[in-house]
Amino acid sequence: MLEINLIRNHQEEIIEGLKKRNFDAIDIVNQITKLDNKWRSEKSKMESIAANLNQLSKSIGACYKNGEIEQANDLKNKTKALKENEQTLKATVDSIQKQIEELMYEIPNIPNKEVVKGNSEEDNEIILSYGEEPKFTSEPLPHWELAKKYNLIDFELGVKVTGSGFPFYVDKGAKLQRALINFFLEEAGKAGYKEYMSPHLVNERSALATGQLPDKEGQMYHANTDNFYLIPTGEVPLTNIYRDVIIPNEDFSIKLTGYTPCFRREAGSYGKDVRGLNRLHQFDKVEIVRIEHPNNTQKALEEMVEHIKSLLSKLNLQYRVLRLCGGDMGFTSALTYDFEVFSAAQNKWLEVSSVSRFYSYQSNRLKLRFKGNDKKNHLCHTLNGSALALPRILAALLENNQKEGKIEIPKVLHAFCGFNEIS
RNA sequence: GGAGAGAUGGCAGAGUGGUCGAUUGCGGUAGUCUUGAAAACUAUUGAUCGUGAGAUCCGGGGGUUCGAAUCCCUCUCUCUCCGCCA
Numbered sequence: 001m002l003e004i005n006l007i008r009n010h011q012e013e014i015i016e017g018l019k020k021r022n023f024d025a026i027d028i029v030n031q032i033t034k035l036d037n038k039w040r041s042e043k044s045k046m047e048s049i050a051a052n053l054n055q056l057s058k059s060i061g062a063c064y065k066n067g068e069i070e071q072a073n074d075l076k077n078k079t080k081a082l083k084e085n086e087q088t089l090k091a092t093v094d095s096i097q098k099q100i101e102e103l104m105y106e107i108p109n110i111p112n113k114e115v116v117k118g119n120s121e122e123d124n125e126i127i128l129s130y131g132e133e134p135k136f137t138s139e140p141l142p143h144w145e146l147a148k149k150y151n152l153i154d155f156e157l158g159v160k161v162t163g164s165g166f167p168f169y170v171d172k173g174a175k176l177q178r179a180l181i182n183f184f185l186e187e188a189g190k191a192g193y194k195e196y197m198s199p200h201l202v203n204e205r206s207a208l209a210t211g212q213l214p215d216k217e218g219q220m221y222h223a224n225t226d227n228f229y230l231i232p233t234g235e236v237p238l239t240n241i242y243r244d245v246i247i248p249n250e251d252f253s254i255k256l257t258g259y260t261p262c263f264r265r266e267a268g269s270y271g272k273d274v275r276g277l278n279r280l281h282q283f284d285k286v287e288i289v290r291i292e293h294p295n296n297t298q299k300a301l302e303e304m305v306e307h308i309k310s311l312l313s314k315l316n317l318q319y320r321v322l323r324l325c326g327g328d329m330g331f332t333s334a335l336t337y338d339f340e341v342f343s344a345a346q347n348k349w350l351e352v353s354s355v356s357r358f359y360s361y362q363s364n365r366l367k368l369r370f371k372g373n374d375k376k377n378h379l380c381h382t383l384n385g386s387a388l389a390l391p392r393i394l395a396a397l398l399e400n401n402q403k404e405g406k407i408e409i410p411k412v413l414h415a416f417c418g419f420n421e422i423s
Numbered sequence: 424g425g426a427g428a429g430a431u432g433g434c435a436g437a438g439u440g441g442u443c444g445a446u447u448g449c450g451g452u453a454g455u456c457u458u459g460a461a462a463a464c465u466a467u468u469g470a471u472c473g474u475g476a477g478a479u480c481c482g483g484g485g486g487u488u489c490g491a492a493u494c495c496c497u498c499u500c501u502c503u504c505c506g507c508c509a
Contacts, residue, residue, distance in 0.1 A: 040472095040473075043472080043473075043478085044473070044475095044477090044478090046478080047472095047473080047476090047477060047478040047479085048476080048477075048478090050477085050478055050479085051476080051477055051478070053489080053490090054477095054478090054490085056489065056490090057441075057489055057490040058441075058442070058490085059489090060441085060489050060490070061441040061442085061489085061490070062441085062442095064441080065441080072489080073489095075489070076489045077489090078489090079489045079490090080489085083489085246433095246470090377470085
């Protein structure tokens with residue numbers, strides 16, 4: 001959620017900035033401004049009546065103490081009309097406030113200045129490419145065929161037990177998952193991220209605070225009986241650790257990491273994009289989250305990008321980094337870098353990580369603040385990124401490292417999985 | 424799942440209808456003393472909204488009352504005992 005002060009004082013910037021998302025903000029900003037002015041004047045009226053009532057109540061109390069019953073009753077009669085007046089005003093003020101809040105939820109974050117205008121992934125900018133396309137002597141197999149050939153992943157069994165998009169990882173496939181998770185967590189730890197193992201279900205407030213609600217209601221699994229949501233990403237529990245927290249100035253930077261499964265309904269997805277591991281309802285991910293002083297948020301972003309680059313390099317994967325255009329960026333993000341690895345057998349790029357910078361957009365809902373040098377509270381900045389999401393990494397590893405009769409495992413993983421190849 | 428108790432400021436913990444935004448202790452900050460530190464002493468120390476006067480906040484929501492931390496209803500959460508259980 002944007003800060004209300006931004007809407008009060010920087011309307012042009014908001015409207016201009018949101019054009020990059022093809023979001024026409026003129027109407028909504030005008031509506032909010034109008035409501036906000038009304039809210040302030042009505043609230044001010046209400047408060048002066050409240051002050052009046054408070055005074056009268058005190059006088060009544062004093063009268064009773066002095067035994068001036070009649071005078072007290074006189075004053076009591078005076079409060080009646082004021083009270084009614086106050087209640088009417090309160091109803092108005094509350095309803096205006098609610099309207100403002102609902103409108104505020106509809107405004108996405110303002111893209112950073114380097115973000116370009118665009119409609120879809122076609123308009124994303126490639127800002128870095130690394131590595132070379134792997135060479136094969138014969139036609140490489142896609143990972144779903146490799147998974148079958150070497151009995152690493154059982155998609156049919158997942159369908160039987162749960163449904164499509166919930167695969168079983170088997171034997172060396174399962175061990176490889178575990179190895180990747182450990183490798184990613186170890187690397188994050190070395191980079192100074194504190195490890196958490198979090199709940200996989202969260203309450204409504206948490207989902208609201210990181211912005212999954214109300215915008216993306218349909219994308220989460222919902223445990224109705226207890227009103228819990230299955231987390232679509234580790235970002236939700238990790239960031240919510242700091243909901244309603246005021247951070248002492250010296251505690252920055254805060255760096256968190258955690259492995260969680262992620263659950264996504266992915267309603268409406270179908271076709272070749274969902275083949276094999278490309279899109280699942282449940283997948284594993286190691287997430288990194290940072291909570292920063294506004295001065296350090298740029299540096300934090302760069303560090304996160306470097307961290308993810310190093311992971312992909314160590315895994316020997318060919319990758320590229322994209323800066324997402326306004327139209328392709330998530331609702332709450334101001335700047336997002338996507339990392340994609342090249343899948344040789346599918347001949348396409350697969351997204352394996354997304355690093356986003358939110359400015360105070362999340363903090364505002366989270367009420368996540370720090371005590372500044374001016375002794376006042378200010379909103380923190382939050383960032384997060386996948387480091388990394390497993391399925392497509394696994395897909396690329398299998399496909400790109402296939403050799404005659406075996407699949408080679410990258411060196412860095414040997415110690416974690418206990419084997420060098422799959423045959 | 425059954426029975427009971429409870430939820431107050433960073434923490435502990437008073438307060439059961441009227442200057443209570445809240446006694447006190449600890450902690451934090453600043454100062455005095457000290458070469459420095461500790462101790463001691465003194466002062467200060469919650470948040471939100473509002474240009475401001477001021478308003479609001481004692482788990483959340485609602486009610487009674489001129490007036491609610493205090494009374495009533497309801498929800499949520501925590502603890503204790505019993506039951507069940509990895």
